[in-house]
Amino acid sequence: MMETVLKSHYDEQHPHQAEDFHGKHEQNSKLSAGIKKDIEKLYEAVPQLVNVFKIKEKIGEGTFSSVYLATAQLQTGYEEKMALKHLIPTSHPLRIAAELQCLTVAGGQDNVMGVKYCFRKNDHVVIVMPYLEHESFLDILNSLSFEEVREYMFNLFKALRRIHHFGIVHRDVKPSNFLYNRQLKEYALVDFGLAQGTPDTKIELLKTASSEDEQEDSIHHSVQRSVFGERNFNVYSSTYQENSSTKLIKQSKMIDVSSRKLVTKKKIISTKTVSNGAARKAVSGCPSNLTCDCYATDKVCSVCLSRCQQVAPRAGTPGFRAPEVLTKCPTQTTAIDMWSAGIVFLSLLSGRYPFYKASDDLTALAQIMTVRGSRETIQAAKTFGKSVLCTQVVPAQNLRTLCEKLRGTNSSCKRSQGEVLSKSLNDSALPVAVDKQCAPETLGKQTQHLKSFQEGDGALEMKATDMKGWDQVPDEAYDLLDKLLDLNPATRITAKEALLHPFFKDMRL
Structure with missing residues (x-):
């Protein structure tokens, strides 16, 4: 028998913290x-x-x-x-x-x-x-005041600044991994099971562990994970691994994506994402003299289908992965945690969780485009060595307009600006390919939740007397959100910078 006991630096104890709650964990509770x-x-x-x-x-x-x-x-x-x-x-x-x-x-x-x-x-x-007694994010999302949201994000950035200082990339930042005790205003970033180190990490063991992860990420990414009792509401059943997108790889004939039936009746925007340089080169499995004849078309040829997939870290939870993760960028930094924090902030400002809900990375990238814009995504992808092709321009949305429309806090959202927003999201079903074929019939299903946002299901009808500060959200909030959802990881705001943002100007570090 081998036993190891490690003392931590954590000496503060809160023996009273769980006693004032609802008897949720009484000793005589009935267990299955x-x-x-x-x-x-x-x-x-x-x-x-x-x-x-x-x-x-x-x-x-x-x-x-x-x-x-x-x-x-x-x-x-x-x-x-x-x-x-x-x-x-x-x-x-x-x-x-x-x-x-x-x-x-x-x-x-x-x-x-x-x-x-x-x-x-x-x-x-x-x-x-x-043990930190905490609330379910989904249960309290629409009852939080704007000031509580501001405090929540400030404390999340404090946690991220701390771990990033030590060269730790969490890789799975989401509400269920950031415990929140609303009554005591206590927070805890948990679950470092997927963490990786930066090149200059101060965590020695991460230097070795990171190389092991790259071989396991492709297996683990689609399985539901939850921590400390909160189910991961963002996970959509990842059955796409068994659907026709897998079977298509076995076919040798030319596959016409545009001829396949889509679930949605809206206009199709075909998007293809490939590694720069790799798109023109045949690899093992294909004779080197074969050239690709499906480039910039709605078809994927057998040459492309037989190519080896690029290996890159891709851990995390669907809906929270940064563009550089979705496109298999081999170099990933602490910026991916800041993108995930931006998605959390987007959910808090819009009152919608999960905000993005995609069964695969390809659909997730398409959904990001419907908010951040196709041209912007294409331009940002070039900065980290990826080429994205899109047959239709999808405009970027105004973040304030989007969030206020979803939360139902501003009547101006119902005017023409809101109509443009609704049309843009409803019309966007984006078949995407990242170095592989994607079955388009699955994509329409994954974008339905974005459509439902605009059709008003569950939209909040707030009373003027109970706005909790949501009628006075400052421009600084959306400026910070824009910087968090910067498609270019090199210019995305850091945790240290976020804490100094004017949005938190009167809060103590």
């Missing part, structure tokens, strides 16, 4: 037979836990781990609530060690979760962290 069995198995796998923790219930389950609520008997006689994260035995040891190092080095301050202990037996590892 399945959860009871899981708890028993955990005790058997890591018997060191038996004499230290009393596991109450399972509060989260994802692809790589399960999270349990437990209490620890302190010497003072008080029972402190803690979160036990049980990593699946198949997790790579180096990845586990890297996650622990992120928590111990960067965690424990500036809204980054710390670690208290770590137990291990054989290939079972349990990380013990402080």
Whole structure:
């Protein structure tokens, strides 16, 4: 038996924090037979836990781990609530060690979760962290005041500034990984299971772990992950891996994309994204003398279909991935976390979550175009070595107009400007290809949620007496949002810069 106990830098404790809530985790809560069995198995796998923790219930389950609520008997006689994260035995040891190092080095301050202990037996590892009672993002989204949103984003940037200072790229920033206790105004960035290091990272183990991830990302990206009990509402069933887009690769004949039936009846915009230079070169599987004859057309030929796919990091959650991730840019920086933070801010300002909901990266890129513009996307892609072709110009939307229309806080959105917005999003079904064929019949389904935004389902009808500051959102908010959703990662605002933005001018660092 091997046991490891790691002390963290996190000394602050909040023994009172979970006592004032709704009795959600009472000791006598009824557990399902399945959860009871899981708890028993955990005790058997890591018997060191038996004499230290009393596991109450399972509060989260994802692809790589399960999270349990437990209490620890302190010497003072008080029972402190803690979160036990049980990593699946198949997790790579180096990845586990890297996650622990992120928590111990960067965690424990500036809204980054710390670690208290770590137990291990054989290939079972349990990380013990402080427990933070938190609200579900979806449950509170439309009840948050504008000032609460401002505080939320300020604290998220503090956490990102902290980890980016240590050269940590989180790679999975989203609401369910940023715990929020609304009553106590406490926050915690969690789950560093997918983190990578920058070239100058101060986390030694990330330097090695990052190379391992590139081989695993293509397998893990489509599986639902949730942390600390909140389901990931943004995940759409990724069945596209089994659909005709996979089967098409096996065909040798020319495939005419434009002839395939689309679910949507709106105008089709065909977009193709390829690596600069790679589009003209045949690779293994094709004779070198074969040239591509589908370039800039609505067809994908057998030469293109047989090419090797570019390998690049592509972790994260659908809907939150930056353009450089979606287009398989091999060089990815802390800027991808800032894009994800921008999507969170977009959801908060618009009152819609998830804002983007795509089953694959190709559709996700198309959806980004409907908001940020096709020309802008094409131009930005050139800066990181990608060539994007689009047969129709899709204009960029005004972010204030978009958010106010979705939230229903400004009657001016109903005028002609709003009509242009509605038409643009409704008419945009964008078949996209990133070094591979994409089945267009799946794309119409994925853009339906954008259409529903404009058709008014669930649109908020706010009373003038209950606007909570949403009728006075300053221009600085949308200026910051624009800088977060900069399509060019090289010029995208950093966490340190965001904290100094005029939007937060009266808030203390």
